[in-house]
Amino acid sequence: MIGSTVINQRQHVGLQKLLVLAATARSLLGANEKYKFIQDEASGESTLVGSCLRILDNLEHTCAVGQLVYESVEAHHKVYRTGSGCLLFLAGAWSRAALECLRSGISPRHIAAAMTEGMDVCIDVCKNSSISFEALCESPQKRITKVPEALCESPQKRITKVPTDSGHMTATGLKASKVKLSRHFCWTESESVSVPQPHLPDIAQLADGLRHGCDDAMDLVLQASCMQLKYGLKDTHCVFDVNKVMTCVLPGFSEDHAHVSQGCVVLLDADQSAVAHSLQDTPLNVALIHGDLSCTYRHLGFNQPTGVQHVNDQSRLPSLSKKEEWMQKILVLLLRLEVDLLLVSGLVGEEVIQCCCKHRMLTVGKVKASIIKEMANATGAVPVAYATQLSKHCVGTGVKVGIWREIQSDRRTCVYIYPSCRTQLVTAVITSFLHSKLQVLEDRFWACAYRLHYALKDKAVLPGAGESEMICVHHLQRQVNVAHPRDGQTNSFRGVVLHLMAEGFVDYISTVMANSAGISQLQAKTAVNQQLQDFKGDHNVSAKLSRLVLDLDERSPQFSAVRSVRPRKVYDNLSVKVEAWRTALDLVLLVLQADAEIITGVEESSRGAQAELNFL
Known part of the structure; x- marks a missing residue:
């Protein structure tokens, strides 16, 4: 079973661990995503999660496979913000396929070659079935x-x-x-x-x-x-x-209060709230910092000299600490340049914020680099890596601060920062009474934003609701019976691998449908397989498959609920989906190769090692 945590030590352990980790994605696929609570057994604290990445974020990765899966999903999420569930699920499905192949006596080399060929078939399907x-x-x-x-x-x-x-x-x-x-x-x-x-x-x-x-x-x-x-x-x-969109999560309000506002909307603590009130609706001078605002921050590529000794003059009175000296230097510089607002892409220490508040200066950290660039274009400010690099020509003008809402419970204030000139900079304010739900809502917003972004960037989309995967299944099954230039034994191995790879897609489609319509996995898989049987030998595959979810015939009455919850047209992202498939297969093949090397201890081509290798 995919959800089993029992590891058979005689099989490829890495693939089994990948299979177990991928089981977390099963209930998170489809239109009706389910929330999960992850509880820390040591502290008793729990976290609400709604995506595969957030689940992996809150798990302890005590093995190399777990760390590899987490880094792969995290890297995909940073770029695309969507498709992580598809990636993780297919990695598990194709891990199961690889294990089945190993039990059948197929070598890892033949598995990797056939799966790579199968992926090429799927890429061609996406290229040919994309909608311009x-x-x-x-x-x-x-x-x-x-x-x-x-x-x-x-x-x-x-x-x-x-x-x-x-x-x-x-x-x-x-x-x-x-x-x-x-x-x-x-x-x-x-x-x-x-x-x-x-x-x-x-x-x-x-x-x-x-x-x-x-x-x-x-x-x-x-x-x-x-x-x-x-x-x-x-x-x-x-x-x-x-790139010109940012988010601000605001607890304590109902989800109906969520909206989009021009400029930057940020949530300030009680001390900064008083400063914001004093600066409200007045033109401000702004400085932009790329990186952390601290005395210890060094940009990438900066190497401190080694072997340097610092000798203090003991006859002098004890001087200020290095941090205090840096803070005094920065404060004098900011006051001389009459800076009212500091926008920082990295972290800002609490002591720096408090010091700036005493001199009526607002400091906002963790601002996206693209937002820093947009503010620079709108105000004429020049971003610098270190605050010590600031000069008169680096300071921008034409920025205002307005008060949007005050939170009485903790005396925090939600303010919006906007330049006087026209700008495409906007902020989505995410609200909820449940503090634990804010991250889920924010993740959903970014997933939708990046779906639209990549659709416009690709200038094409894929047929959604499982149609693209169904076409891939059909083409993979056709390739099983296609003659291959190699010998018969290799060709039989190839057919088994491609068939199992197609079964992984079938499992994915049926899981999405079952979760979306509230039907059983068996009902969904039965209907999918029935549709695939009807399309054998049919040359007009795309036209037939387009009705799979949207207009199923009376022979599949269990899908009546699907039609009521699905929109008439569902699209998927071209580049996002293909990259999720590629990354899933890369994960499987990398773990497969690592397992094989651990089991054999030598190159796979060695005949002695092959004779002693026992695949179950």
């Missing part, structure tokens, strides 16, 4: 992107009233581009090809197909996109720039 933006447009002449007015108006009417006219954007004037299928599905500009720019689809229609059950989060993303269009520069052609 031209296909998403209702007509070739439709070039205008429009967001419903109801989503454009921010609930934050008491401070800044958002104009009620909806934003418009045309695709004219953009450079021609074409897709280049590579390791990371890079889209590169082509100088030799002169073709019209793909038309922009209806942004609301596109977002609707990328919701994946997160309606409230995607509505916030649409608000952010609309606000960027309204407040952006006139010559901008960007429909949605995720």
Whole structure:
């Protein structure tokens, strides 16, 4: 069983551990994601999680496989913010496939070769079945992107009233581009090809197909996109720039208070709240710091000299500590430059914040690097790595601070920082009465934001609701019976591996459907296999498979609930999905190779080691 924690020491232990870890993703797939509580047995504290990454974040990784899985999922999440559940689930499914192959006597070398071939087949499927933006447009002449007015108006009417006219954007004037299928599905500009720019689809229609059950989060993303269009520069052609979006989590309010506001919205403690009130609605001077604001911070690549001894003059009175000297130096510099606001991309020490508060200066840490860049463009400030590098020409102007809401329980204040000029910088304010739920809601917002971001970046999407995976299953099963140039024994191994790899996709599809519709895994898998049987020998596979989830026939009555919970059109991200598949397979093959080397102790090609190797 996939959820079993019993490890058979006679099998490949690494693959079994990967299988067990991947079981955590089973209940988190599909539109109806389930929350989980993780409890620390030592302290008794519990954490609410809603994604695979957050589960792995809160687990102790005591083995190399666990650490490898966590780092792979974390690296994928940092770039894409979505698709981690698919990655982890398929890593487990294909680990099970690899174990089945080993039990059948297939060598790791043949498993790796066949699985790599199977992945190439799946990449071709994605390339051929992707839906371009031209296909998403209702007509070739439709070039205008429009967001419903109801989503454009921010609930934050008491401070800044958002104009009620909806934003418009045309695709004219953009450079021609074409897709280049590579390791990371890079889209590169082509100088030799002169073709019209793909038309922009209806942004609301596109977002609707990328919701994946997160309606409230995607509505916030649409608000952010609309606000960027309204407040952006006139010559901008960007429909949605995720790099100019930030979030602010605000406990103590219902989820209905979530909204999008122009500029940066931050939550300040009691001491900084008093400073914010004194600076409210007055033009401020701003300084921007890349990195931590501390005396010990050194940027990447900086190496302190070794073997240097510091000799103090004992005849002098005891001097201030190094930290105090640094703080005094920085404070004098900031006061001389008349800095009112410091935005820092890294960490800011509590003592630095308190010292700045005493002199009516606001300090905000953990600001995204892209936000620092946008503030620099809007204010004329020049970001520096160290505060000691600040000079008069580095300080920007034209920034204001406004009070949005005060939290009476802990005397904190939520303020928004906005430049006077037009900017696409916006903040999504995430609210909830439950403090433990804030991280889940924030993760969902970023997942929706990056789905829309990569859809616009790829200029194409994949058919969702399991359709892309079903087409992959069909093509993998066809490859099982295709003649291979190698000898018959290798060809039989190849067929077994590809079949088991396809079964991993079937398991994924049925799990997504079961979780989304509230039906059993057996019902879902039975219907999926039945549909696959109906498509054997059919050349019009895409047209048939497109009705798998959205319009199932009467022979699959157990899926009546699926039709009621699924939107008519569901899309997946092209680059995100392919990279999740690749990373999952990389994980499996790396663990497979490590296990084989541990078991044999020598190169696999050694005949002596092969004779003593016993695969169950």
